[in-house]
Amino acid sequence: MDLKGKKIILASGSPRRKELLGNLGLEFTVDTENSFEETFDPATPHPEVPILMSKGKSGGFHRPLEDNEILITADTMVLCDSKILGKPHSREEAFNMLKGLSGKDHQVITGVTIRSTEKTVSFDDTTTVTFRNLTDSEIEYYIDNYKPFDKAGSYAIQEWIGLMGISAINGSVYNVIGLPVHRVYEELQNFI
Numbered sequence: 001m002d003l004k005g006k007k008i009i010l011a012s013g014s015p016r017r018k019e020l021l022g023n024l025g026l027e028f029t030v031d032t033e034n035s036f037e038e039t040f041d042p043a044t045p046h047p048e049v050p051i052l053m054s055k056g057k058s059g060g061f062h063r064p065l066e067d068n069e070i071l072i073t074a075d076t077m078v079l080c081d082s083k084i085l086g087k088p089h090s091r092e093e094a095f096n097m098l099k100g101l102s103g104k105d106h107q108v109i110t111g112v113t114i115r116s117t118e119k120t121v122s123f124d125d126t127t128t129v130t131f132r133n134l135t136d137s138e139i140e141y142y143i144d145n146y147k148p149f150d151k152a153g154s155y156a157i158q159e160w161i162g163l164m165g166i167s168a169i170n171g172s173v174y175n176v177i178g179l180p181v182h183r184v185y186e187e188l189q190n191f192i
Contacts, residue, residue, distance in 0.1 A: 001025070007070070051124050058073040086152055101153065129169055
């Protein structure tokens with residue numbers, strides 16, 4: 001993609017997002033300095049939260065953008081039974097999240113904001129993921145061996161539990177990993 005002299009900044013510390021964006025063949029830098037606090041009004045409809053968070057991260061970037069810069073921010077959320085599953089704070093919380101996902105469909109929604117000094121565009125992408133029934137020992141093995149405490153919903157699709165436990169995916173697998181790169185590429189083409 002011809003960036004027409006623009007410099008892309010990925011404002012995310014996620015190694016998965018960095019890898020996915022890099023796999024598009026784009027040159028970019030990573031800058032995670034941000035003042036945005038990830039909070040939202042509980043009355044906000046849950047599917048709107050990821051875009052709200054990505055816009056907040058964009059607005060909270062630590063400095064004004066230069067004319068030749070494009071900032072990309074993103075937020076991924078797991079939604080199951082109308083409940084938002086964030087990153088677990090304990091082994092027990094991770095176990096309960098995975099037990100709640102077992103044998104069910106859930107949605108993974110990623111909101112993305114692309115911003116320059118001239119314009120801003122935000123969009124989201126939703127993927128439905130189905131887990132087969134997971135045993136307690138499978139859940140415990142995953143938590144003990146993969147430590148999913150930095151992952152929304154307590155799992156990463158590309159790790160052991162995703163490989164053995166996910167029976168169906170409707171939508172982009174890359175969205176579940178953390179960045180709907182097909183949409184990012186399309187939106188960047190339109191943006192530039």
